[in-house]
Amino acid sequence: MRILPLRSAVTVGAVTLIGLGTAGAFFPGPAFAKANAQVTVVHGIPGQPVDVYVNGEKTIPDFEPGKVAGPLSLPAGQYDIALTKPGDAIGEALLSVDDAEVPGDANLSLVAHLSADGEPTLTPFVNDTAKLAAGKTRLIVRHTAAAPAVDVRAGGEPVFEGLTNPKEAKADLGAGTVSADVVLAGTGTRVLGPADLDLAEGAATIVYAVGSAEDETLGIVSQTITGLHSAPGGVPSGDGGRADRGAALPWYGAGAAGILLLLLGLARLATGRR
């Protein structure tokens, strides 16, 4: 076989890789089948318990406002979702979405909430489940209330500004407790809080502002996603060197000298016998 010059071999390899990658992206075969999506359902419409139907099947009966259900493990595809008053037929749904796209291998939150102008609606959010560095936590705030733009403050300082329905803001922070409140954007007018948020290490805490400012039903629903932790970068636990039991060089030297002496002695014996 002719040996390719290094550079052209690298080029051929890179082109092949790019080709394979592109092919994989355009023709996902069974080998590329994705894992199920994890779907959590959040109820943020005050005063109205519901039954949740997924593809015509009652999946979460008597789902109370302020509660969080799931996660449901759903294969990628399109889903019909309907919310009815408890016990009502699916035909009399309060709220329904047909052919909602659920991507594979994703973590979603499906939130029943009020739009900015107070209409019940369903909004899907994709949850950021990227691994966190050791010691960190993720705070995600979602505006799903019938209320104007708001600022979210931690310890009195704005951290997320001008958040509107149905948007989210997020940040990775050091784990621990923060005192947070929500004010009308650009003002000091508090609409929610203050509340102590205990942000657990290695977890994402998702806080939903729900309800209606006009009806004075503003409140908070929260969802936690755990298991996003990472191990520390290392465990440095000694800088003295006393525990180094590696054989010291002098011992190897002594051993070698001993063997040399032995050989010399044997050689003498051998020559002596001759």
Add this chain to the structure above:
Amino acid sequence: MSLLDHRGTPRSRPGRTVPLLAAGVVLAVVSGLAVWRSQPADDFGQPVVATLASSAPSAATVPIIDGRLPTATATDAPARLRIPALRLDAAVDAVGIDAKTGEFAVPPSVDRVGWYRYGPGFAATAGSIVIAGHVDSAAAGEGAFFRLGSLGAGDVVTLTGPGERARTFEVVARERYRKTAIPLRKYFARDGAARLTLITCGGPFDSRTRHYRDNVVITAAALVR
């Protein structure tokens, strides 16, 4: 002496050969022993660690929970670590991450050991309770975990929790990894069987960087009583 040299040439006089041989044997044997004794004890129990780390699949139900804000969970920090085989009885500090390095914040005092407060705690029913301690320090000498690497299978480790409660573990594995290759993820797992993981430094010491090359890891399984 039957090997007397009748020709009497000085180069091959047996009177000098015998001490030479004896000295050679002694030197070779002594240094061989020293080298052999300095070899670290062998690892054991790796398959057990893998088994402990695997978690059972969860049931397929749709749990419904209250969407209230999470509240600070009750702390169950271990207070003391006792290892009779090492005559060790050390205070346990709750520690996290060194913000500068992103590494485990091992307590600076070599007499104390650190429990990783973000991971499973004293009463954990699943996952790895991690405690790390100094093998030694340049300033303070031998640390609490100086002889950790000599623990053997079946040695008992006792953790004392809040309110003098005690929990007993039994050593099932001892492993040594280069720090660059250690699967820390496995030892800091929060799922799998409840177990205690003790970590310190070991292996060759680089006196220029003041770092040990390896980590020594002891895994102890929770004894079910």
